[in-house]
Amino acid sequence: MTLRARTTGRLAGVLAALALAGGLGLGAGGCGGGDGGGSSTGATAATPTTPGGTTPGGTAPGQTAPGRTAPGGSGGGDVDPAAVAVIRDWADTLRRGDVREAARRFALPTAVANGTRPLTLTTRAQVEAFNRSLPCGAVLLETAAGGRGLIVATFRLTERPGPGSCGSGTGRTAQAAFVVEDGLITHWLRVQDLPDAPGTRS
Numbered sequence: 285m286t287l288r289a290r291t292t293g294r295l296a297g298v299l300a301a302l303a304l305a306g307g308l309g310l311g312a313g314g315c316g317g318g319d320g321g322g323s324s325t326g327a328t329a330a331t332p333t334t335p336g337g338t339t340p341g342g343t344a345p346g347q348t349a350p351g352r353t354a355p356g357g358s359g360g361g362d363v364d365p366a367a368v369a370v371i372r373d374w375a376d377t378l379r380r381g382d383v384r385e386a387a388r389r390f391a392l393p394t395a396v397a398n399g400t401r402p403l404t405l406t407t408r409a410q411v412e413a414f415n416r417s418l419p420c421g422a423v424l425l426e427t428a429a430g431g432r433g434l435i436v437a438t439f440r441l442t443e444r445p446g447p448g449s450c451g452s453g454t455g456r457t458a459q460a461a462f463v464v465e466d467g468l469i470t471h472w473l474r475v476q477d478l479p480d481a482p483g484t485r486s
Contacts, residue, residue: 379421381445419448
C-alpha cells in the first residue's frame with residue numbers, strides 16, 4: 285500500500301473519531317480564518333467516509349473532546365506530550381511568520397481540511413502553500429485526546445507576519461484536530477469555531 289493510500293485510509297478513521305469524540309464537525313470559519321487551505325495547490329481531494337458509508341457530522345459548536353489536558357497544552361492523560369510539543373512548535377513557528385519552517389513540521393503525504401473537503405498534500409510546495417494560506421498566527425491553549433491518535437487543539441488566534449491579515453479573528457479561539465506520527469503532523473483538520481473568549485487560558 286502506498287503512503288497516499290495509507291494516509292487516505294487513515295483519514296476515514298480520524299474523521300470518525302473526531303465525530304464520536306465530542307461531536308466536533310468540520311465547519312466554516314475556523315482556525316486560520318482564511319480560504320480553504322491547499323485548494324489551489326493541485327492537492328488531491330480525498331473522499332473518506334465513516335464505517336457504514338456516512339459522512340461524519342457535528343453537533344453543537346464549542347463541544348470538546350474528552351481527555352482535555354491542563355491549560356497550555358502541556359500534555360497528560362491520553363495525550364502524548366511529544367505530539368503536543370510538535371503542535372505547539374508548529375503554531376509558534378507559523379506565528380513568527382516562518383512558513384517554510386512551519387511546513388517542515390508536516391509529513392509527506394499529509395491530509396488537511398480547512399473548510400474544504402479533505403485534501404492530500406504530496407509535495408513540500410503544497411504543504412508550504414497550505415501554511416501560507418492561514419492568515420492568522422495561533423497560541424496553543426490546550427489539547428484533548430479524541431481517539432485513534434487524534435489530538436484536538438484549542439488556539440487563540442493572533443496576527444502574524446506575512447501576507448493577509450487575521451483581522452476580526454484576532455483574539456478569538458479556534459480548534460484544529462491533528463494526528464502526529466514520528467514527530468510530524470500527518471493530519472490537520474479544522475473544527476468548528478468556539479465562542480469568543482478573549483484572554484482565556486493564556
